[in-house]
Amino acid sequence: MNYLRATNLGEATALLARYPEALLLCGSTDAALQLRHAAATATLIDIHALEELKGVSVEDGHMRIGALVTLNELLRSDVVRASLPLLAACAETFGSHQIRNLATVGGNIANASPAADLTAALVALEATVTLASQEGERSVPLEAFYCGYKCTKLDHELITAVTVPLQTGEWYYRKAGMRERLNIAKVSIALTQGHGGFRISGASLGPNPVRFRTLEALLDGGVYDDAAIKEALESDTDPSGGHRSTKAYRLRVAFNMIKEALSQPEER
Amino acid sequence: MQITCTINGKVHRFDCAPESRVLDLVREAGMTSVKAGCGEGECGACSLFVNGRLVNACLLLAPQIQDAEVVTLEGLQEETAAIRESFAEHGAVQCGFCTPGFVLRAYDYLSHGGERSEEAIKAALDGNLCRCTGYRKIVEAIVKVKS
Ligand SMILES: Cc1cc2nc3c(=O)[nH]c(=O)nc-3n(C[C@H](O)[C@H](O)[C@H](O)COP(=O)(O)OP(=O)(O)OC[C@H]3O[C@@H](n4cnc5c(N)ncnc54)[C@H](O)[C@@H]3O)c2cc1C
Ligand code: FES
Ligand code: FES
Numbered sequence: 001m002n003y004l005r006a007t008n009l010g011e012a013t014a015l016l017a018r019y020p021e022a023l024l025l026c027g028s029t030d031a032a033l034q035l036r037h038a039a040a041t042a043t044l045i046d047i048h049a050l051e052e053l054k055g056v057s058v059e060d061g062h063m064r065i066g067a068l069v070t071l072n073e074l075l076r077s078d079v080v081r082a083s084l085p086l087l088a089a090c091a092e093t094f095g096s097h098q099i100r101n102l103a104t105v106g107g108n109i110a111n112a113s114p115a116a117d118l119t120a121a122l123v124a125l126e127a128t129v130t131l132a133s134q135e136g137e138r139s140v141p142l143e144a145f146y147c148g149y150k151c152t153k154l155d156h157e158l159i160t161a162v163t164v165p166l167q168t169g170e171w172y173y174r175k176a177g178m179r180e181r182l183n184i185a186k187v188s189i190a191l192t193q194g195h196g197g198f199r200i201s202g203a204s205l206g207p208n209p210v211r212f213r214t215l216e217a218l219l220d221g222g223v224y225d226d227a228a229i230k231e232a233l234e235s236d237t238d239p240s241g242g243h244r245s246t247k248a249y250r251l252r253v254a255f256n257m258i259k260e261a262l263s264q265p266e267e268r
Numbered sequence: 269m270q271i272t273c274t275i276n277g278k279v280h281r282f283d284c285a286p287e288s289r290v291l292d293l294v295r296e297a298g299m300t301s302v303k304a305g306c307g308e309g310e311c312g313a314c315s316l317f318v319n320g321r322l323v324n325a326c327l328l329l330a331p332q333i334q335d336a337e338v339v340t341l342e343g344l345q346e347e348t349a350a351i352r353e354s355f356a357e358h359g360a361v362q363c364g365f366c367t368p369g370f371v372l373r374a375y376d377y378l379s380h381g382g383e384r385s386e387e388a389i390k391a392a393l394d395g396n397l398c399r400c401t402g403y404r405k406i407v408e409a410i411v412k413v414k415s
Contacts, residue, residue, distance in 0.1 A: 003269060003286035003331050025329070029309060032327040035287050044286055046331055096395025097373065099309055101321045102328075 002043040009052045009132060012045065012158060017134045019043040020156050026068060027102035029095070030111045053106065053160055056080060061166050067106025067159045071095065071118070074105065083166045085266065086190060089173040090121040093188070106159040109142070112150050112208065114240070117175060117188055120203035123211060124190035127164045131157040139163070146208035169194035172261035175203075176253050186245045189257040193265065205237040205254060212236035215258070224262060230255055273333045275299060276343025282330065290316075290328035294340060301341035301368040305397070312396035315369040316340045322376045324395075341368040348375050350414050358409035362400035369396050374410045384411050 004019075006012035016022065022043040025031050047053065053068040056077055063084060065074070074080050075091040094117055095103055108118040109129060119142070127142045133156050142162065145153055175188035188203040197220040200212040215232040230251075239250040271282040275297055282293050291314045294302050305313030307326045314325040317339040318332070341348065351374050354360075361367050370393070377392045389410050390403070398406065 001286050005331065005334075025332070027327075028329055028332060029324075029327050032289070032329060033308065035329075044329075044331075048332070095309075096312065097376075097392060098312055098315055098322055098324045098395040101323050 003046065004043065005046040005049065007049055009050055009160070012047050012050060013132055013134045015045050016156055016158060019045065024110070024158060026104040026107045027070065029099055029103045030107060030113075047158065058083065058166070063164050063166060065105055065162050065164065067104060067109075067161055069105050071100035071103045071105075072097070075100065084125065084164060086125060086167060086171045086173050086192060087118070087121055087164070089266075090117050090175075090188075090190065093117065093173075093175040105162060109145070109162065110152060110154065110159055112146060112152050114149065114207055114209075115204045116209070117203050120188055120201045120209040121173060121190040122162060122164065123209040124192055124199045124201035125164050125167065126199060127162045129159055130161045130163065131155075132160045133157040143210055146210075149207035151208075167192060167194065170265035170267055172257075172265045174257050174260070176257075187239075187250045187253040187257070189254060189261065191258070191261045191265070200258075202237070202254060202257075205239045205250060207238065207240075210236070219262070226255075226259075229258055233258065269331070271330050271334050273336045273338055275338045276340060284330050286329060286331050288330040289326055290318075290330060290333055290338075291325035293330060293333075294325060294338065299340040299342050303365055303368065305365070305369075310397065311366070312369040312373065313366055315372050315396070317372070317376075322372060341372055344372070344375060347379075348372075351375055351378070351410070354409040354413045355406070358405050358412065360401060360405040360409035366396060366398040366400075370398070370406055374413070378410070378413060378415075386411060 004015055006015055022045045023031055025044050025046040026048050053066045055066050056069060057064050058079055071091050071094050075088060081088045094100060108116050123143050128139050129142045129145050130137055130139050147153060170193045172191040176186050186204055191200045198216040200216055201209045214236050218228055218232045233251060233254055239247045269286055273280055280297050291304055302316055302325055303313035305311035309324045309327045315322055316325050318336050348371050351371050373396050382392060386407055389407050
């Protein structure tokens, strides 16, 4: 195995152009297992030292979160807690203390797991992801960054940051799993209701997180009827069965969470 | 590849493959308080500090400790004496396999000013599993650590 460490963004993009099949290494909470289970990857590019990918800043009503920000950094950041409380609440349900010390925002987005909590929350928050390659930078709405199960539109690129409009209005975040805090979500729901109306997404309810647009339109129109909500959820989601839970279970939990969100959202 | 780091203040050099687990390296270096439990980041038995942050050694790869300061329970004997005594006093140990991980997490938590309520401590222990004790005594032991 070939191990390469990039010390700045230019070096990282040059290496990536040279070794397009390389596995990038940040916290390695996903990569360590990928390495063990997958066939040997030839090259590792360690990007965890890139200063350009660190830190959180606010400008023009948006927050820029560097790809290397860890989950514990998110959780402890006063500006995140104050301006993106949904994201802070999501980080609180994520992994364990030890995992949160390693796991990064960029790694969660790039790993493209259907159960990725942060990703679902960021889709509901209408985040944009910034990608860099040797050719330069481009920005893509996070929702459009995915193309199916474990599929992203990364094209010899790495994620440098996500940009998120600061939250306004009411919000709700809840995750259901085997244990209350640790582990992979069976279902999670992220919801905001700002000036633009409802924005709803969730994890483990499809191959990639998407906005639940039928449901959003229904609720924006003031229809809170149980049957209509169920129907909208079914058309917006595509949960898989699988060994952790059934499709029917995931849909029922998602429905209950939506009802809870409508009756007791958090204020902002 | 060559990896150089300090473990409990002493310089160590490893000649290893880049995909080697830090867990195996530190155990080979004699730090057997770091336990190989689940190997998947779930149980916390392999917890150790890297540059001051408590992490799972089973998920870390060798290059990630290049130039780093690694600290295990062996290197924190004095600092954790009160916690270890409290574990013994409250019977928070059965087989002891999980204990080094719990002691390090308790030390991490208390030294950052963690609140001494049962609820907060339970939440703080979210990355450590114990097969034997049922956690009651562990939580009690941490609440009652003498400061
Ligand atoms: C015990 C345990 C519990 C977990 N709990 C949760 C949970 O509650 N919720 C959840 O969503 N996830 C969870 N995870 C999954 C994992 O921790 C997260 O997905 C994490 O955010 C990954 O970040 P990382 O820095 O460790 O990524 P790495 O493992 O370093 O990388 C993961 C993948 O993303 C790619 N990549 C990383 N960074 C970039 C970048 N900047 N640009 C482009 N590609 C990149 C890498 O090539 C690699 O393929 C858990 C994992 C474990 C082991
Ligand atoms: S052995 Fe590392 S967390 Fe279980
Ligand atoms: S005391 Fe045996 S695993 Fe905890």
